Amino acid sequence: MSDRHPHDHRPHGHPHDHRPHGSPGPRHRLAHRLAHLLTPHSHETAEKLDPALESSARGMRALWVSLAVLGATALAQAAVVAVSGSVALLGDTVHNAADALTAVPLGIAFVLGRRAATRRFTYGYGRAEDLAGLVIVLTIAASAAFAGWAAVGRLLEPRPVAQVPAVALAALLGFAGNEWVARYRIRVGREIGSAALVADGLHARTDGFTSLAVLLGAGGSALGWHLADPIVGLAITAAIVLVLRDAAREVFRRVLDAVDPALVDRAERAVRAVPGVRGVGELRLRWIGHRLRAELAVVVDGEATLRQAHAIAVEAEHALLHAVPRLTAALVHADPAPAPGEADPHLPLAHHAVA
Template sequence: MDPELLSTSRGLYAVKWSFVGLIATALFQVFIFWFSGSVALLADTLHNFGDAATAVPLGLAFFLSRKKPNKRFTYGYGRVEDLAGLIIVLLIFLSAVVAAYESISRFFFPQPVEFLGGVMAASIVGFLGNELVARFRIKIGKEIGSAALVADGYHARADGFTSLAVLLGALGIWLGYPVADPLAGFLITIAILKIVWDAGKSVFSRMLDGVEPDIVDEIYLTVKKVKEVKDVTEVRVRWLGHRLYAEVNIAVDPMLSVEEGHAIAVEVRHRMMHSLDYLSNVVVHVDPLGSAGESFHRLSEHEHDNLPSHSH
């Protein structure tokens, strides 16, 4: 089977079952909130529903990434996964707004919280449900190289710890401090906003073609191991969803034939694809030593076809 198709199928599998797990967790918490009226539990429940909802755009992105490139989308539909990441960040932020509103409302207009044992049980279930989903998402995400899925897994793990804040709120009420419930809701809101900040940085970095610097260094080292390569002048890497594409400029002996230069480029690509299993495709540009690099491809200022003086 095509490895990229296999990785996409694994991604859909992870999204589907993590969605089921989080929905089951959130529904149990809704049931407990109905009897208890805990605003901290409501905030955590909304957050879990929001986390489950992130599976929808992520699943759609994995589904569309199966489509083959065409004349309009020549690189395929991998960017949809980046758009899904942006939607996920917005959904998480929305859950923070709702949790903050409910916490402020209950702080100024307190309401009794009942069924404290159920609230404690719901918070523990929320923690366990999120931690299981986190482990599942991170495992599959690392297997297929999906940073979005891994990030969503760490997001679920953070959600699990916010569920423990609900437990603290319930313990505070049990000890005679009813204000502990809305305060726990505030703590959860702050935790959600921290997740929004971290996830937002990751998503916007991907949308701006940001990659981990270690990847660039590893590509340099791998290409330089090919003995016919005299120099590596440029390395460009970018993510398209969970697929990583690279472009490298290499310099070779200028006395080689075109056929020999092509053979070296094939060997470089072969070496990179085998050594760096996170790459989906590599484009290798061959230059003669002494004229290698993008600076040698630029055209100095000139005129033609009655156009103003310009350069390329």
């Protein structure tokens, strides 16, 4: 016996709103009215935004704001490159432009994530975010390679930096723009559970460090030490590699369905507290985009009726939805408590077990 319907809690008569952030404010209601005009919708949700749709909308907003800020930063730096001829600043400008363009794969992933599940993609398209995260990791790796290549090239052929004050100002602008975008992306990504958006924020932070390298290199060049720029560039390349390691670890864990063990413990505690649950068997959590799904088995009284066992399963699922952040659905299977002399009811499945 299992509870197989995704949530939406209306089939069980639960009037609860499980959104962790409470009722939508005036701005959210305005966004809902606009979405009501521009997208397919259902009147069953009345005045409330679906949490998954709202989180995707926040992700999209974060991407477009980031694209605008970094695009403006890159354009301003390009103007300084044109008058100064700074190769280091040119590299930083290209780096910032590339970072702005990482909004494209994430934007595509968020749009795909809103599509309904199909007979072929029965879990929907949320995993597109994980693919976008891989693209971003590759972009960070390419950025590190480019920064290292530029630093080595300047080390082999040192040259003075012209228009040092303008280059220094552009470098500060690049750092400020990237750090603001990094904080914004990381904050929103963690709030909506998007590893890809967090990785993109870490990427923006590496770009800010690259801008600081340009600033320090220009300062050293102004003092007559032409090797300052390439040496600092190599140090920043090492920093980018460290950030790449952290971002890659987070994204690859998500691709391999890793979850925080504390979430598993929290889910088990919530289910064990449900009346009628005698034990918790196998429990699995997995991310699909920035939303969680759960599968678990609960042990109930072997003499319980089918309706009673189903009611316990529903309450277990209900408890999970309250206890685990960003959980949108759970599949709960009820196992009868073993009786003396009774054969294992799962024995017919034994020969399918993986050795």
